[in-house]
Amino acid sequence: MNSKITRRCLLLAGAAAVVASKAMSAITAAKPNIVVVYADDLGYGDLSCYGSTTIHTPNIDRLAAQGTRFVNAHSPSATCTPSRYALMTGDYPWRASGTQILPGDAPALIRPGRYTLPAMLKQAGYNTGFVGKWHLGLGDGKVDWNGEIGPGPLDIGFDHGFFMPATLDRVPTVLIDGRRVANLDQNDPIAVSYGAKMGDEPTGAKHPEMLRYGADPEHSNTIVNGISRIGYMTGGKAARWNDENLSDLLLEKAVDFISAKRAAPFFLYYAVNEPHVPRAPNPRFVGKSGMGPRGDAILQLDWTVGEVMRALDRLGIAKDTMVVFSSDNGPILFDGYEDRAVELAGAHRPAGPFSSGKYSILEGGTRVPMITAWPGHVRPGHVSSALVDHVDMIASLAALVGQQLPHASAVDSFDMLAPLLGQTDRGREYVVEDTKLMVTTGATVSSSGSRILAIRAGDWKLIRRSVKPQQFHGNPIGTRPEDQLYNLADDPGETRNLAASQPRRAAQLAAWLDRIERG
Numbered sequence: 233m234n235s236k237i238t239r240r241c242l243l244l245a246g247a248a249a250v251v252a253s254k255a256m257s258a259i260t261a262a263k264p265n266i267v268v269v270y271a272d273d274l275g276y277g278d279l280s281c282y283g284s285t286t287i288h289t290p291n292i293d294r295l296a297a298q299g300t301r302f303v304n305a306h307s308p309s310a311t312c313t314p315s316r317y318a319l320m321t322g323d324y325p326w327r328a329s330g331t332q333i334l335p336g337d338a339p340a341l342i343r344p345g346r347y348t349l350p351a352m353l354k355q356a357g358y359n360t361g362f363v364g365k366w367h368l369g370l371g372d373g374k375v376d377w378n379g380e381i382g383p384g385p386l387d388i389g390f391d392h393g394f395f396m397p398a399t400l401d402r403v404p405t406v407l408i409d410g411r412r413v414a415n416l417d418q419n420d421p422i423a424v425s426y427g428a429k430m431g432d433e434p435t436g437a438k439h440p441e442m443l444r445y446g447a448d449p450e451h452s453n454t455i456v457n458g459i460s461r462i463g464y465m466t467g468g469k470a471a472r473w474n475d476e477n478l479s480d481l482l483l484e485k486a487v488d489f490i491s492a493k494r495a496a497p498f499f500l501y502y503a504v505n506e507p508h509v510p511r512a513p514n515p516r517f518v519g520k521s522g523m524g525p526r527g528d529a530i531l532q533l534d535w536t537v538g539e540v541m542r543a544l545d546r547l548g549i550a551k552d553t554m555v556v557f558s559s560d561n562g563p564i565l566f567d568g569y570e571d572r573a574v575e576l577a578g579a580h581r582p583a584g585p586f587s588s589g590k591y592s593i594l595e596g597g598t599r600v601p602m603i604t605a606w607p608g609h610v611r612p613g614h615v616s617s618a619l620v621d622h623v624d625m626i627a628s629l630a631a632l633v634g635q636q637l638p639h640a641s642a643v644d645s646f647d648m649l650a651p652l653l654g655q656t657d658r659g660r661e662y663v664v665e666d667t668k669l670m671v672t673t674g675a676t677v678s679s680s681g682s683r684i685l686a687i688r689a690g691d692w693k694l695i696r697r698s699v700k701p702q703q704f705h706g707n708p709i710g711t712r713p714e715d716q717l718y719n720l721a722d723d724p725g726e727t728r729n730l731a732a733s734q735p736r737r738a739a740q741l742a743a744w745l746d747r748i749e750r751g
């Protein structure tokens with residue numbers, strides 16, 4: 233089907249959604265608070281409400297019971313930066329260059345003036361806040377970690393930001409409050425290098441005896457809190473986060489924002505770190521999952537989500553707040569640190585019935601848990617098979633709050649408000665799945681390799697031909713030099729390639745993907 237026609241059909245479906253939500257006019261008039269909790273590397277099979285019997289996540293299960301749980305939701309990509317780029321902009325990441333996993337000192341990927349999810353909600357009268365993992369780049373070139381830092385979240389629509397520049401495993405291991413590093417002692421300035429080693433702080437490569445667990449060469453640079461990181465840093469000692477308490481601190485900031493802004497509608501993008509590496513959960517959770525730090529980090533995540541729900545209840549605003557919970561990409565057990573995630577996983581299947589996980593074009597890469605809840609508005613206890621993608625968030629929330637998307641903005645975002653409210657299980661006609669190949673050059677690993685795309689429509693999935701099979705950190709990437717066609721209804725693990733036996737269907741999907749890609 234022609235992609236423009238598809239878009240038109242979906243726009244019509246969107247119009248129907250608006251009519252449906254008008255029936256509940258109090259919703260649109262009320263402009264609910266919106267909290268998006270975005271987990272990091274959490275898989276489809278990592279929650280008990282998604283069928284896991286090996287881990288118990290009662291708080292997230294309760295959120296699912298109060299709302300709608302999606303079994304066909306996708307992150308826009310199989311890694312962090314591209315998924316978050318799409319969540320913020322409504323454009324699929326493969327439409328732009330530079331949308332690979334960013335180093336910790338990369339310039340801002342989303343430039344000021346760009347139409348974004350927070351900018352749209354700000355226009356609609358929302359207080360917009362961001363807490364947690366950024367990983368979308370900062371500044372114009374070289375960031376001055378000791379001065380004003382920008383462009384950043386505050387320049388693309390957020391009123392408030394308390395955040396980490398990149399990932400837990402990348403320097404600088406500091407938090408930014410607005411535009412400045414929090415708790416920075418000006419007499420101990422921060423310097424960062426992603427190239428040559430600098431400074432005389434111990435590295436994991438030289439001082440493995442200082443580490444709480446071993447790491448691969450990419451994660452063996454500057455040691456902070458007994459954990460070696462990617463990249464070198466010096467200074468900023470007082471500003472460095474404490475890994476065990478970081479989650480609590482971010483929760484405190486998230487709840488502070490909710491509490492301070494509760495009088496007017498607010499939007500909180502709460503980008504939590506669990507269960508991304510390095511996993512160093514608070515001692516309260518250590519040993520509780522029986523699966524080591526990764527399982528314990530998931531329990532910490534579950535507790536954190538429960539705390540957000542309890543805060544909304546305590547403040548009396550739960551019924552006025554829409555909560556969206558999901559993950560930026562699929563799961564991975566070993567991702568650079570020897571924290572025994574592989575050895576202790578036992579029968580746990582982090583991607584559930586799907587194959588592979590993070591970095592992969594197979595379903596485990598982007599089929600993620602997703603839950604929406606809003607008492608009285610989102611259908612409770614519903615399990616939705618609607619095909620949805622985080623790229624839809626901006627168009628769907630724009631429909632909710634009555635904003636018109638400007639022409640040529642958020643081009644891949646469809647109004648999925650009706651499915652997000654659990655009113656229909658009719659979602660998108662297709663999603664495009666995305667990953668980029670990881671490339672290792674010396675001690676540097678980056679996702680700067682070729683882009684691999686797949687299209688999902690109904691039960692069918694076509695993975696475009698690329699290179700011979702590869703894997704990264706134990707996850708097969710799903711590449712092959714020939715097209716792959718799968719029927720996910722009876723083969724969710726993508727084990728039987730039907731491209732040769734159903735060439736017409738494979739060709740139709742391949743042509744559709746080409747048209748979508750051309751735009």
Ligand code: NG6
Pocket residue numbers: 272273311312313333367399401450451462508509561567568677678679
């Ligand atoms: C990779 C890191 C990995 C993780 C990932 C980003 C190596 C070998 N691996 O480059 O540990 O940090 O980047 O994860 O360096 S993400 O969830 O933010 O995309």
Ligand code: CA
Pocket residue numbers: 272273311312508560561
């Ligand atoms: Ca991630």
